[in-house]
Amino acid sequence: MRIPQKTAASHQREELADIIRKDVRDCYQCMKCSSGCPFAEEMDYMPHQMMWLTNLGLYEKILNSKSLWICASCLACSSRCPRDIEPAKVMEGFRAMILRERGRTNVSPVIPKGVPRQAVIANMRKFRR
Amino acid sequence: MKIGVFICWCGSNIKNMVDVERVAEATGKMPHVVYTQDVQYLCSEVGQSDIGNAIDEHQLDRVVIGACSPRMHETTFQQLMNRKGLNPYYVEIANIREHCSWVHTDKAKATVKAIDLVKKAVAKSYYAVPLHAESLPVNKRALVIGGGIAGIQAALDIADAGYPVDLLEKESSIGGKMAQFDKTFPTLDCSACILTPKMVEAATHENITLHTYSELEDVSGYVGNFHVTIRKRATSVDEERCTGCGECVTKCPAKVDNEFDQGHSKRKAIYTLFAQAVPNKPVLDRKNCIYFKTGKCGVCKKICPTDAINYEMEDQLIENDYGAIIVATGFELNEPTHLGEYHYGHHPDVITSLELERMLNASGPTQGKMYRPSNGKEPKRIVFIQCAGSRDRHDGNSYCSKVCCLYTAKHTILLNEKFPDTESYVFYIDVRTAGKNYEEFYERARQMGANYLRGHVSKVEPLGDSDNRLLVRGYDGSLGEQTEIEADLVVLATSIEPQQGAKKLAGMLGISSDRNGFYSEAHAKLKPVETQTQGVYLAGVCQGPKDIPEAVSQASGTAAKAIVLFNRGQVKGVPTTAMVDEELCSGCMQCKPVCPYEAISQEMITERAHGKARQRPVASINRALCQGCGACAGLCRSGAMDIGGFTGRQLLAEVDTL
Ligand SMILES: Cc1cc2nc3c(=O)[nH]c(=O)nc-3n(C[C@H](O)[C@H](O)[C@H](O)COP(=O)(O)OP(=O)(O)OC[C@H]3O[C@@H](n4cnc5c(N)ncnc54)[C@H](O)[C@@H]3O)c2cc1C
Numbered sequence A: 001m002r003i004p005q006k007t008a009a010s011h012q013r014e015e016l017a018d019i020i021r022k023d024v025r026d027c028y029q030c031m032k033c034s035s036g037c038p039f040a041e042e043m044d045y046m047p048h049q050m051m052w053l054t055n056l057g058l059y060e061k062i063l064n065s066k067s068l069w070i071c072a073s074c075l076a077c078s079s080r081c082p083r084d085i086e087p088a089k090v091m092e093g094f095r096a097m098i099l100r101e102r103g104r105t106n107v108s109p110v111i112p113k114g115v116p117r118q119a120v121i122a123n124m125r126k127f128r129r
Numbered sequence B: 001m002k003i004g005v006f007i008c009w010c011g012s013n014i015k016n017m018v019d020v021e022r023v024a025e026a027t028g029k030m031p032h033v034v035y036t037q038d039v040q041y042l043c044s045e046v047g048q049s050d051i052g053n054a055i056d057e058h059q060l061d062r063v064v065i066g067a068c069s070p071r072m073h074e075t076t077f078q079q080l081m082n083r084k085g086l087n088p089y090y091v092e093i094a095n096i097r098e099h100c101s102w103v104h105t106d107k108a109k110a111t112v113k114a115i116d117l118v119k120k121a122v123a124k125s126y127y128a129v130p131l132h133a134e135s136l137p138v139n140k141r142a143l144v145i146g147g148g149i150a151g152i153q154a155a156l157d158i159a160d161a162g163y164p165v166d167l168l169e170k171e172s173s174i175g176g177k178m179a180q181f182d183k184t185f186p187t188l189d190c191s192a193c194i195l196t197p198k199m200v201e202a203a204t205h206e207n208i209t210l211h212t213y214s215e216l217e218d219v220s221g222y223v224g225n226f227h228v229t230i231r232k233r234a235t236s237v238d239e240e241r242c243t244g245c246g247e248c249v250t251k252c253p254a255k256v257d258n259e260f261d262q263g264h265s266k267r268k269a270i271y272t273l274f275a276q277a278v279p280n281k282p283v284l285d286r287k288n289c290i291y292f293k294t295g296k297c298g299v300c301k302k303i304c305p306t307d308a309i310n311y312e313m314e315d316q317l318i319e320n321d322y323g324a325i326i327v328a329t330g331f332e333l334n335e336p337t338h339l340g341e342y343h344y345g346h347h348p349d350v351i352t353s354l355e356l357e358r359m360l361n362a363s364g365p366t367q368g369k370m371y372r373p374s375n376g377k378e379p380k381r382i383v384f385i386q387c388a389g390s391r392d393r394h395d396g397n398s399y400c401s402k403v404c405c406l407y408t409a410k411h412t413i414l415l416n417e418k419f420p421d422t423e424s425y426v427f428y429i430d431v432r433t434a435g436k437n438y439e440e441f442y443e444r445a446r447q448m449g450a451n452y453l454r455g456h457v458s459k460v461e462p463l464g465d466s467d468n469r470l471l472v473r474g475y476d477g478s479l480g481e482q483t484e485i486e487a488d489l490v491v492l493a494t495s496i497e498p499q500q501g502a503k504k505l506a507g508m509l510g511i512s513s514d515r516n517g518f519y520s521e522a523h524a525k526l527k528p529v530e531t532q533t534q535g536v537y538l539a540g541v542c543q544g545p546k547d548i549p550e551a552v553s554q555a556s557g558t559a560a561k562a563i564v565l566f567n568r569g570q571v572k573g574v575p576t577t578a579m580v581d582e583e584l585c586s587g588c589m590q591c592k593p594v595c596p597y598e599a600i601s602q603e604m605i606t607e608r609a610h611g612k613a614r615q616r617p618v619a620s621i622n623r624a625l626c627q628g629c630g631a632c633a634g635l636c637r638s639g640a641m642d643i644g645g646f647t648g649r650q651l652l653a654e655v656d657t658l
């Protein structure tokens, strides 16, 4: 990859900051989020990579990633991050940006058997896995 | 002769592998041994009083200890002997821990070995002779070599204690590297603002004599009594007359690259190192002076209002005696041209961190403005390459330069502060921030926008575009992919290296260097500012890469050592020195050249043979210089040379018991 000359525009950065109210710059890439994420193996960019792309300003890669929709919002990452970044919240921020723009919420399920995200979360919460 | 043998358990350290009672019992049967005891901890107060009581009760005159290495507790036991009125060299230690219990796994065999080791020590003690250290007077004046922050601090501390100090600096001003910096991590103090007051204080202190533009010519002597010759190079400017008005500098027509600005500006042939130089008097660089090259010019001489210019001035040799020497000669930076992959020296926009430091400095070549050397434009995207030549066994130095992680963080912060629309990318292997408030500083750098990419850069190459930019090819460990960045400026965190002349200086001072060329301290943990040569101490980066706070603390440490020495007023020599048996010595003087401390000289003695007095040469030892290394004793063909505490007779007795 070559780092492009133009990265995320300032209005995009502001929009994200406005939604998540977090400073992703605090992330020191310890990768704890990814090491505990139950879906990391299914993702094209793991949580720590999503944080890093955020800092590099490579929003396009994030907005086009599968990871945003694979993330189950289980909050494992957020509960463990030593820098309090709350990656789940950051991802939610990007999802919100997409949804706002697309003006619709029907995003196709990506898990093979078609299980919607919410069901997975419910399952996680019940069985603590 | 009454010998007491004491065997230590060292808790379980010895006892678990050695049957201490058997050792005591077996050695108790040896001739002259009148008392034995095994004790849980010999070094403890209880253990010490056990020995003391036994000495009193049994009138012991020699003590043999079976315990840990004498390196650990020899002085503990020697001091006990002293307190009991016995010569400290009447205690003999057998190392049954490091040399026995710790390295064996078979208790029966280890016990046999421990018995042998203690028996050996008993046999050696039969032939022990009392040894005395000589007291020598101390010259209460210190020499500090190197006028960087470390040298300045050491000089100030010693001078404040009331002792005279000579501060020797090879450049025309004191200050060292710190004088070149803009701000300093981790507090971003302005470097000059905190350094120049100290420079001025050193120059005006009643107890400090500055010798700038000077180098060490020769050293002889020993702790308390060093005799030193200093070469003060000819500056061609009469210090007494010069008022520092700078007229000569303004008018001098000869321009050369300014080393202080890393070649990013020009200076004159007659020049002061930098604006706040101390002393603030110019020196004439004869290599580049038109008058010295062609015999014509002489502008400075004509213009000088006080007639201070003296083309005939010669180097001066100054001789002085000192009690202590502090070495604070600092470091040099590696010239990274050998790392071809970074294109340094081939593309003007690949620079070193020190060059960047000069650019950022408000009194630097650009008054603090950033520019690309290729086209003078302000760089927008800057890539930093860490460990450029450090931690590199292949084509650099294998050690870590220790300060570059932090100063690079500093550079990104300063850039983001002064030029908010620059982007900085830092390629690193590890970011090392061990130090108070350093992690927070690194955090601040990231927060302010520095992008840290984990991975070493493989190549920097010209992009070939109209802007003459560079392409940095690296790897981003977070994304796990090769990453390329088009950069306007590439900054290399080059490796810190010992001074070119470090070896030569070490030779003159009789100190040693480690495998990287930095001076070796006497003990990595417990003697960090001392050297193997008594009276010579180390401060600052000459001992190994370190930052300013560390250099300053170390400098104050050396000052404390010198002050202790001066307060005491005398030094005790090593008692275990060489001794010449004049009757056996044939005067061949083969020993003289092997002595690394130049402690051996020839002496004439008068003998009576066949009723006639005749003169005969023999070797003679200067006990103040001799360090007891034993080189001469091993070499002497007539067996005339012995080392106190380790005589040939004692060593043979040890062998004979085995
Ligand atoms: C680019 C860069 C940025 C840095 N930034 C910081 C920072 O922000 N904060 C921080 O804490 N540290 C920083 N450091 C580290 C700092 O430079 C050192 O810790 C400090 O300079 C050590 O001082 P010193 O007196 O040991 O050595 P030096 O500063 O090198 O001084 C040694 C002096 O001895 C003189 N000398 C050498 N040999 C002889 C000789 N044979 N005879 C007489 N004189 C001699 C030299 O001319 C010099 O004046 C930085 C280092 C670099 C390379």
Ligand code: SF4
Residues within 6 Å of the ligand: A026, A027, A028, A029, A030, A031, A032, A033, A034, A047, A048, A051, A080, A081, A082, A083, A084, A085, A086, A087
């Ligand atoms: S756990 Fe937190 S600090 Fe660590 S990589 Fe993930 S987001 Fe960054």
Ligand code: SF4
Residues within 6 Å of the ligand: A033, A036, A037, A038, A039, A040, A047, A070, A071, A072, A073, A074, A075, A076, A077, A078, A087, A088, A091
């Ligand atoms: S919230 Fe999303 S990113 Fe975080 S651990 Fe759960 S699935 Fe992974």
Ligand code: SF4
Residues within 6 Å of the ligand: B386, B387, B388, B390, B391, B399, B400, B401, B402, B403, B404, B405, B406, B430, B431, B432, B493
């Ligand atoms: S201080 Fe940092 S940049 Fe410098 S050599 Fe050590 S690890 Fe590399």
Ligand code: SF4
Residues within 6 Å of the ligand: B577, B578, B594, B595, B596, B597, B598, B599, B600, B621, B625, B626, B627, B628, B629, B630, B631, B632, B633, B643
């Ligand atoms: S013991 Fe070593 S230091 Fe002493 S005189 Fe002999 S060679 Fe020199």
